Amino acid sequence: MGEAPMFYVENLKDRVSNGFNLRFKGFETSIDVGDKTFVIGSNNNDSISSIEVQIYDKSRGKWVIPTVLGTEPKRYEGHSAILLNEDRIMVITWGSTPDDCIWFLEVDTEYVKQQKKALGTEVIAWSKGVRGDAEKPVVISGPSGVGKGTLINMLMKEFPTMFGFSVSHTTRAPRSIEKNGVHYHFTERSIMEKDIKDGKFLEFASVHGNLYGTSIEAVEAVADSGKRCILDIDVQGAKSVRASSLDAVFIFISPPSMAKLEERLHLRGTETEEQIQKRLRNAKAEIEQGKSLGIFDHILCNDHLEKCYDNLKGSIYLQNMQRRRSIIRSSLSLRLWDREIHQRTRSFSMYPCLKVELPVGPEV
Numbered sequence: 001m002g003e004a005p006m007f008y009v010e011n012l013k014d015r016v017s018n019g020f021n022l023r024f025k026g027f028e029t030s031i032d033v034g035d036k037t038f039v040i041g042s043n044n045n046d047s048i049s050s051i052e053v054q055i056y057d058k059s060r061g062k063w064v065i066p067t068v069l070g071t072e073p074k075r076y077e078g079h080s081a082i083l084l085n086e087d088r089i090m091v092i093t094w095g096s097t098p099d100d101c102i103w104f105l106e107v108d109t110e111y112v113k114q115q116k117k118a119l120g121t122e123v124i125a126w127s128k129g130v131r132g133d134a135e136k137p138v139v140i141s142g143p144s145g146v147g148k149g150t151l152i153n154m155l156m157k158e159f160p161t162m163f164g165f166s167v168s169h170t171t172r173a174p175r176s177i178e179k180n181g182v183h184y185h186f187t188e189r190s191i192m193e194k195d196i197k198d199g200k201f202l203e204f205a206s207v208h209g210n211l212y213g214t215s216i217e218a219v220e221a222v223a224d225s226g227k228r229c230i231l232d233i234d235v236q237g238a239k240s241v242r243a244s245s246l247d248a249v250f251i252f253i254s255p256p257s258m259a260k261l262e263e264r265l266h267l268r269g270t271e272t273e274e275q276i277q278k279r280l281r282n283a284k285a286e287i288e289q290g291k292s293l294g295i296f297d298h299i300l301c302n303d304h305l306e307k308c309y310d311n312l313k314g315s316i317y318l319q320n321m322q323r324r325r326s327i328i329r330s331s332l333s334l335r336l337w338d339r340e341i342h343q344r345t346r347s348f349s350m351y352p353c354l355k356v357e358l359p360v361g362p363e364v
């Protein structure tokens with residue numbers, strides 16, 4: 001075990017050999033976080049520029065290659081890096097389009113700490129900066145039978161090219177109309193438990209006696225298709241996503257009454273009476289938590305379907321400016337107004353702590 005020489009970081013910048021045989025041949029930056037130095041290097045070869053990260057653990061005097069989660073930036077000419085909040089590094093890539101130039105490398109966030117514990121290795125997690133709230137993923141929660149799926153189907157039908165559904169994994173049996181890979185990835189508990197242990201899930205929870213979870217791959221598949229991701233998950237899952245690296249708009253759908261909720265579950269006819277009663281018992285706790293935990297940005301009552309759908313669209317910026325202004329004037333508007341301003345100043349707001357103002361272009 002040895003100590004890192006004091007001149008190490010500066011020498012890296014100058015690319016002078018200092019005895020640490022780094023593999024990077026392209027462009028490097030290094031940032032100290034606690035007793036670790038994160039060396040971020042673009043690894044250029046003829047066809048592709050990709051980014052790699054190596055960690056120098058000063059307390060142990062060792063280089064570590066971390067497990068990399070998330071999607072990393074690709075195809076760019078170089079980068080700058082800035083430490084934010086002592087737990088994540090903002091990487092600005094050069095030669096990328098404005099929509100593709102802000103990235104975040106989480107090095108010591110809660111999410112990364114959890115993953116380190118689960119995997120037993122050093123972990124880093126990449127995520128892409130998103131411009132404004134209008135492109136944020138949408139997390140929809142609420143008790144079983146409240147109408148989440150119905151509302152999501154309406155959104156997907158009205159805006160087929162805009163939204164993509166994050167297909168969850170579950171250990172419950174498929175319903176007659178459900179298709180594997182479309183409604184859920186139906187899976188064995190042992191396989192899902194192993195994948196959870198291997199860090200493949202953004203969140204998971206035991207819901208009504210079965211395991212449900214959102215894989216990182218499911219969310220990335222939607223992002224890769226260029227669509228805005230919609231997640232239909234329970235309150236425990238929403239709580240986990242709030243604590244994760246995914247910055248989303250959180251919406252809770254509540255029923256007009258327990259009696260109506262029970263009626264809807266009976267009318268849907270997909271569960272046995274015993275299962276319905278279990279879901280109703282869990283619904284009470286979910287509604288209480290949904291309203292009290294402070295996870296949700298919007299709480300919408302699904303009494304009249306069309307009205308609730310309209311409110312849902314308002315919550316995720318799908319209505320015209322005139323409609324938005326009338327929401328702004330309403331009593332619940334302060335937060336929305338705040339977000340509207342951020343959107344109009346074209347800020348990158350992946351994290352609440354961060355605002356990178358870009359020159360405002362012509363309104364579209």
Ligand SMILES: Nc1ncnc2c1ncn2[C@@H]1O[C@H](COP(=O)(O)OP(=O)(O)OP(=O)(O)O)[C@@H](O)[C@H]1O
Nearest residue numbers: 143144145146147148149150264268302303304305
């Ligand atoms: N506003 C509404 N008024 C009356 N019925 C409704 C309303 N919204 C949805 N429903 C009906 O309630 C039933 C349950 O809706 P849905 O399956 O969308 O619930 P869900 O929240 O997705 O449930 P789960 O969490 O179990 O998947 C469906 O039969 C649907 O047609």
Ligand SMILES: Nc1nc2c(ncn2[C@@H]2O[C@H](COP(=O)(O)O)[C@@H](O)[C@H]2O)c(=O)[nH]1
Nearest residue numbers: 144168204205207212213214232233234237
């Ligand atoms: N935490 C998660 N909850 C999820 C996920 N996918 C669905 N769900 C929730 O489970 C219940 C029951 O769903 P059902 O299809 O069996 O009726 C419902 O509240 C869903 O929101 C997930 O990936 N993670």
